[in-house]
Amino acid sequence: MKIGELSKTSGCSVQTIRYYEREGLLSDPERSEGNFRLYSDKSLKELEFVKHCRSLDIPLNDIKRLIELKNKPEESCSSVNKLIKQQLDLVNKRMKELKALKNELQQMASTCNSDNTIGACGIIKSLDS
Amino acid sequence: MKIGELSKTSGCSVQTIRYYEREGLLSDPERSEGNFRLYSDKSLKELEFVKHCRSLDIPLNDIKRLIELKNKPEESCSSVNKLIKQQLDLVNKRMKELKALKNELQQMASTCNSDNTIGACGIIKSLDS
DNA sequence: CTTGACTCTATAGTTACTATAGATTTTATA
DNA sequence: TATAAAATCTATAGTAACTATAGAGTCAAG
Numbered sequence: 001m002k003i004g005e006l007s008k009t010s011g012c013s014v015q016t017i018r019y020y021e022r023e024g025l026l027s028d029p030e031r032s033e034g035n036f037r038l039y040s041d042k043s044l045k046e047l048e049f050v051k052h053c054r055s056l057d058i059p060l061n062d063i064k065r066l067i068e069l070k071n072k073p074e075e076s077c078s079s080v081n082k083l084i085k086q087q088l089d090l091v092n093k094r095m096k097e098l099k100a101l102k103n104e105l106q107q108m109a110s111t112c113n114s115d116n117t118i119g120a121c122g123i124i125k126s127l128d129s
Numbered sequence: 130m131k132i133g134e135l136s137k138t139s140g141c142s143v144q145t146i147r148y149y150e151r152e153g154l155l156s157d158p159e160r161s162e163g164n165f166r167l168y169s170d171k172s173l174k175e176l177e178f179v180k181h182c183r184s185l186d187i188p189l190n191d192i193k194r195l196i197e198l199k200n201k202p203e204e205s206c207s208s209v210n211k212l213i214k215q216q217l218d219l220v221n222k223r224m225k226e227l228k229a230l231k232n233e234l235q236q237m238a239s240t241c242n243s244d245n246t247i248g249a250c251g252i253i254k255s256l257d258s
Numbered sequence: 259c260t261t262g263a264c265t266c267t268a269t270a271g272t273t274a275c276t277a278t279a280g281a282t283t284t285t286a287t288a
Numbered sequence: 289t290a291t292a293a294a295a296t297c298t299a300t301a302g303t304a305a306c307t308a309t310a311g312a313g314t315c316a317a318g
Contacts, residue, residue: 002296013275032283034282034297035282052256056233070247074246081252084234088231105217116206118203118209119202119203121209121210133265143264163266188305
């Protein structure tokens with residue numbers, strides 16, 4: 001299949017696919033006579049692996065490492081484990097931050113009654129302090 | 130005070146301060162004979178307003194709008210309110226996403242017992258599916 | 259008077275894409 | 289078969305919010 005079809009079946013944009021290729025996350029596809037990329041089901045699998053990792057917010061560089069590790073099935077998977085745990089730590093940290101954000105924003109929103117003027121606005125006041 | 134001192138008292142890096150100025154979030158400071166930026170306490174207040182907004186993850190463009198609004202105290206603050214509510218929606222959305230992420234990552238981490246090989250690694254398997 | 263710390267501007271790099279321009283190839287229609 | 293439309297190609301620039309660098313100028317202390 002050509003890149004447009006791969007794009008549709010995978011849900012990745014055409015530019016993103018080409019970008020992943022440039023970044024070394026996808027193996028170089030065959031080319032047609034006219035230099036169009038030609039993909040197989042294996043390519044789709046590769047792309048889906050990347051997509052799944054991205055849906056977990058794993059950075060492209062880490063995904064690259066995971067792909068390399070995948071190709072060494074006899075090695076210990078402790079590095080894979082470490083990578084996932086790091087990602088989990090990050091997510092936990094970000095969640096804590098977001099909770100704090102949410103609290104402050106809610107508080108702020110509650111101090112504004114919308115027929116006030118900006119001069120009397122509780123939101124602006126709390127941002128100023 | 131010069132930019133280095135403002136940087137220390139505010140906790141913003143020197144480059145970030147200059148960047149905010151370029152982006153129009155801080156008013157242009159006085160300059161010394163030798164063209165060094167000279168800041169007042171008012172400048173510090175301005176910078177702290179920006180910092181506070183940023184700590185709430187409000188984008189620079191929105192902060193710019195808030196600053197403009199701040200300077201029109203007689204207008205209705207409904208737009209301020211709207212902006213904060215939008216920000217709150219964003220935070221809530223992101224929190225939901227993160228919760229889902231966290232679940233999947235935890236699940237994955239639990240399928241790996243670290244003395245396995247990559248070939249048998251539950252993490253890689255689940256990323257593959 | 260010179261050394262080191264600080265500051266200046268301008269520019270490039272970061273991440274993960276998205277968007278564009280201009281050229282080429284393929285497919286569909288007349 | 290001619291041609292128009294759709295898809296693809298590469299290369300490059302833009303996005304957000306900074307951070308880092310280069311190369312030059314300024315200032316305070318010894």
